[in-house]
Amino acid sequence: MRLYRGFRSLILALFRKILFLWVRTDVSGNTAEALGLNPDKPVCYVLQYSSLSSRLVLEQEVIRAGLPGADQSLPVKNGPAHSFFFLYRRIGGLFRGGRQTPVPTNEFKALVRFGLEHPEQDVQIVPVSLFWGRSPDKEKSLVKLLLSDTWSVAGRLQKFLIILLHGRNTYVQFNQPLSLRQVIDEYRHSEDRANRKLARLLRTHFRRVRQAVLGPDLSHRRTLVEGLVRTQAVKEAIRETAAAEDLAPEKVRARAYKYADEIAASMSIVTIRFLEVVLSWLWNRIYKGIAVNNIRVVKEVAQDSAVVYVPCHRSHIDYLLLSYVLYKNGLMPPHIAAGINLNMPIVGPILRRGGAFFMRRSFRDNPLYATVFNEYMHVMFSRGYSVEYFVEGGRSRTGRMLRPRPGMLSMTVRSFLRDHRKPIVFVPVYIGYEKVMEGRSYLGELRGKKKQKESVFGLAKTARKLTNSFGRVSLNFGEAIPLADVLDGVRDSWRDEAYDAEYRPEWLGEAVDALAMKVATHINGAVAVNPIGMTATVLLGTERLAMDERQLIRLMDDFAALLQAYPYAGTVTLPEGSGKDWVTYCETMGLVTRQPQTLGDIIGLEGSNAILMTYYRNNIQHLFALPSLIASLFENKDSLRRDKIVFLASVAYPYLQSELFLRFPEASVEGVIEQWIDVMIQQGLLIALDDGRIGRPEEGTDAMLRLRVLSRFIIQTLERYHIALAILRKYGSGKLSAKELEEQSTLLAERMSILFGLNAPEFFDKSLFRNFIDTLRRQDVIQIDGEGLIHYGEGLDEVAEDARLVLSVEKRQVIQQVTMMGA
Numbered sequence: 001m002r003l004y005r006g007f008r009s010l011i012l013a014l015f016r017k018i019l020f021l022w023v024r025t026d027v028s029g030n031t032a033e034a035l036g037l038n039p040d041k042p043v044c045y046v047l048q049y050s051s052l053s054s055r056l057v058l059e060q061e062v063i064r065a066g067l068p069g070a071d072q073s074l075p076v077k078n079g080p081a082h083s084f085f086f087l088y089r090r091i092g093g094l095f096r097g098g099r100q101t102p103v104p105t106n107e108f109k110a111l112v113r114f115g116l117e118h119p120e121q122d123v124q125i126v127p128v129s130l131f132w133g134r135s136p137d138k139e140k141s142l143v144k145l146l147l148s149d150t151w152s153v154a155g156r157l158q159k160f161l162i163i164l165l166h167g168r169n170t171y172v173q174f175n176q177p178l179s180l181r182q183v184i185d186e187y188r189h190s191e192d193r194a195n196r197k198l199a200r201l202l203r204t205h206f207r208r209v210r211q212a213v214l215g216p217d218l219s220h221r222r223t224l225v226e227g228l229v230r231t232q233a234v235k236e237a238i239r240e241t242a243a244a245e246d247l248a249p250e251k252v253r254a255r256a257y258k259y260a261d262e263i264a265a266s267m268s269i270v271t272i273r274f275l276e277v278v279l280s281w282l283w284n285r286i287y288k289g290i291a292v293n294n295i296r297v298v299k300e301v302a303q304d305s306a307v308v309y310v311p312c313h314r315s316h317i318d319y320l321l322l323s324y325v326l327y328k329n330g331l332m333p334p335h336i337a338a339g340i341n342l343n344m345p346i347v348g349p350i351l352r353r354g355g356a357f358f359m360r361r362s363f364r365d366n367p368l369y370a371t372v373f374n375e376y377m378h379v380m381f382s383r384g385y386s387v388e389y390f391v392e393g394g395r396s397r398t399g400r401m402l403r404p405r406p407g408m409l410s411m412t413v414r415s416f417l418r419d420h421r422k423p424i425v426f427v428p429v430y431i432g433y434e435k436v437m438e439g440r441s442y443l444g445e446l447r448g449k450k451k452q453k454e455s456v457f458g459l460a461k462t463a464r465k466l467t468n469s470f471g472r473v474s475l476n477f478g479e480a481i482p483l484a485d486v487l488d489g490v491r492d493s494w495r496d497e498a499y500d501a502e503y504r505p506e507w508l509g510e511a512v513d514a515l516a517m518k519v520a521t522h523i524n525g526a527v528a529v530n531p532i533g534m535t536a537t538v539l540l541g542t543e544r545l546a547m548d549e550r551q552l553i554r555l556m557d558d559f560a561a562l563l564q565a566y567p568y569a570g571t572v573t574l575p576e577g578s579g580k581d582w583v584t585y586c587e588t589m590g591l592v593t594r595q596p597q598t599l600g601d602i603i604g605l606e607g608s609n610a611i612l613m614t615y616y617r618n619n620i621q622h623l624f625a626l627p628s629l630i631a632s633l634f635e636n637k638d639s640l641r642r643d644k645i646v647f648l649a650s651v652a653y654p655y656l657q658s659e660l661f662l663r664f665p666e667a668s669v670e671g672v673i674e675q676w677i678d679v680m681i682q683q684g685l686l687i688a689l690d691d692g693r694i695g696r697p698e699e700g701t702d703a704m705l706r707l708r709v710l711s712r713f714i715i716q717t718l719e720r721y722h723i724a725l726a727i728l729r730k731y732g733s734g735k736l737s738a739k740e741l742e743e744q745s746t747l748l749a750e751r752m753s754i755l756f757g758l759n760a761p762e763f764f765d766k767s768l769f770r771n772f773i774d775t776l777r778r779q780d781v782i783q784i785d786g787e788g789l790i791h792y793g794e795g796l797d798e799v800a801e802d803a804r805l806v807l808s809v810e811k812r813q814v815i816q817q818v819t820m821m822g823a
Contacts, residue, residue, distance in 0.1 A: 377411045
């Protein structure tokens with residue numbers, strides 16, 4: 001018997017060598033640490049269906065990774081000779097495996113019997129999923145249809161052809177182990193029920209992984225488009241449009257079909273693989289690497305839910321990068337909402353087959369189009385497709401998170417209310433660039449130049465001439481947001497209400513606002529801090545945008561330590577290395593200048609880089625918002641009572657939270673401020689005095705320099721608030737409209753920026769003043785009457801006086817001077 005097994009092992013080893021002359025694999029989870037294996041327990045790897053080729057691939061990857069069990073036998077009579085077995089025997093003929101009820105293998109049954117007979121022993125069962133080509137392609141090509149790895153079980157000949165066609169694009173995923181003892185423990189007296197329970201758990205697991213990797217079982221696109229036109233909501237819209245425009249229903253129905261065909265994606269695995277090759281070349285050419293963090297979040301939720309990816313929007317590269325990363329990590333790329341302007345010849349069909357569905361910029365005045373689009377989105381969610389859209393609407397030109405737009409979020413919520421059998425989970429994604437490709441054009445737009453018509457392919461054309469010019473990219477997945485949990489917080493009885501396609505409950509706006517805020521805060525909570533952002537933050541906090549190199553290095557190390565001492569969120573990532581490494585890196589990227597000096601080199605920002613670096617500072621400004629706010633209270637005070645610090649910071653917090661999407665709820669922020677005070681004392685930024693007051697360090701000390709630079713991280717934001725308050729108080733209650741206050745604040749801020757050499761373009765961003773005014777209204781500091789005029793009482797004066805305490809005498813005089821200039 002031993003001789004037979006040895007001979008069999010040699011034959012299998014030979015077959016493995018032959019197979020891997022052609023096969024190339026991409027593997028995930030293949031380490032003992034990732035799997036969390038117990039070295040004291042035997043390991044058994046399980047594949048779903050019996051297949052010699054799949055077994056050979058599995059054995060090769062286990063041996064290659066040095067995983068336990070590669071050359072061990074389990075103590076199971078009639079069980080597998082090595083630590084591998086299949087859940088089901090192959091059923092079917094030569095070509096197609098068929099859809100008959102699968103039959104568990106003898107090895108599977110023997111393993112369960114062993115567990116029942118030896119309750120003191122446990123076996124770690126590691127499910128392993130294998131995909132040849134990874135994705136279905138149900139379009140018009142019969143060859144591609146037959147030779148794709150889909151939800152169907154392939155026959156022997158078909159599997160051979162699949163390996164020939166897709167063997168060099170094989171994906172293997174090792175998953176968390178099951179404990180045999182825990183699974184079958186409750187059925188010690190029923191082998192049949194124990195068999196069924198373990199089989200059910202493994203079957204469910206394989207189905208979830210398959211859905212996450214392949215996506216839901218795809219329908220023919222033409223069938224989908226025709227089905228949209230036949231939905232009750234679209235039929236009703238057709239009747240209403242025909243009556244309103246006095247047209248024949250057939251003509252309106254043809255228009256609805258045209259809309260559906262214009263919108264619908266046509267995802268193709270051939271296109272996706274083509275784009276993978278192109279994008280791999282592109283990333284390697286322009287970037288120094290892509291760092292992916294917290295991908296496990298997606299892998300967990302994608303198995304049971306329809307996933308909505310909501311990335312921040314910084315560049316045209318964003319959606320290509322996210323799809324590429326998901327595909328490389330064994331997940332199906334999402335269907336992506338794209339502007340109709342991208343549906344152009346050549347480009348449009350490629351994007352559509354890469355997963356893009358197209359939407360018009362506005363369809364408020366076209367109810368038929370709106371209904372078709374809503375129904376398409378509902379089909380996506382109810383069938384479990386993953387979808388991606390940008391809640392900000394457009395790309396951020398300042399590096400900050402923009403206020404989310406409610407359109408797509410509202411559609412998603414309404415679809416879920418109609419049919420919530422399939423959970424919808426939002427996955428926030430932070431995409432951080434060390435150097436954004438459109439940076440220079442953003443500068444021009446912020447200076448008033450006309451917005452350029454950029455495209456992905458235009459950027460790719462530019463990238464041909466560049467080599468590793470844009471540094472590294474970080475893609476961080478944030479904490480998942482189940483939509484049901486958000487609705488529970490707004491309306492706990494939402495599951496009991498009746499909804500149809502057109503129903504909009506009165507609390508829908510509140511739910512969408514809550515969801516939007518949660519998405520934005522979770523994106524910011526997954527920020528990737530990089531050397532460029534740290535260097536920009538410190539240098540822009542200096543008066544002359546320049547600093548002694550040694551001092552700069554110390555400050556960056558100190559502020560990095562501050563972020564580590566009280567982490568903003570568990571999903572935030574910090575850069576490797578130290579301040580010295582970061583300065584050198586920024587210099588190689590051409591973003592800072594070095595002026596050699598005998599007493600020590602000077603590092604500074606010059607020309608357009610001084611403005612460009614505000615973009616990267618703004619990426620991470622929210623991380624320092626609270627400690628910087630506390631530091632700013634000591635700009636004009638040697639010491640303050642602790643309760644006064646907490647009070648003043650709490651008063652300012654709602655405005656910073658609204659603008660920077662800070663994650664701490666207003667109700668609990670006082671406790672967070674208290675903790676920050678303690679951390680700043682521990683870090684030497686503040687001093688606990690004997691009388692219970694909190695003091696600042698002595699002038700001229702290194703600690704005082706750190707505190708002053710820290711305060712400047714947020715001081716311009718506070719100055720902007722003071723401008724709006726000063727203008728409002730100058731005119732008096734009931735004299736200005738919100739729009740007039742917004743316009744005057746913007747003009748005076750722009751004037752102040754020119755007069756006093758401020759380098760931050762967002763200082764005079766009209767949308768930020770608009771948001772501040774809206775927050776004043778929500779905080780009930782101001783009221784707006786029926787004519788649109790702003791009214792206020794003593795509450796505004798109190799806010800203004802509190803703001804005066806935050807600013808230095810010099811800054812208050814400057815703002816007063818500029819305000820009077822606008823009188």
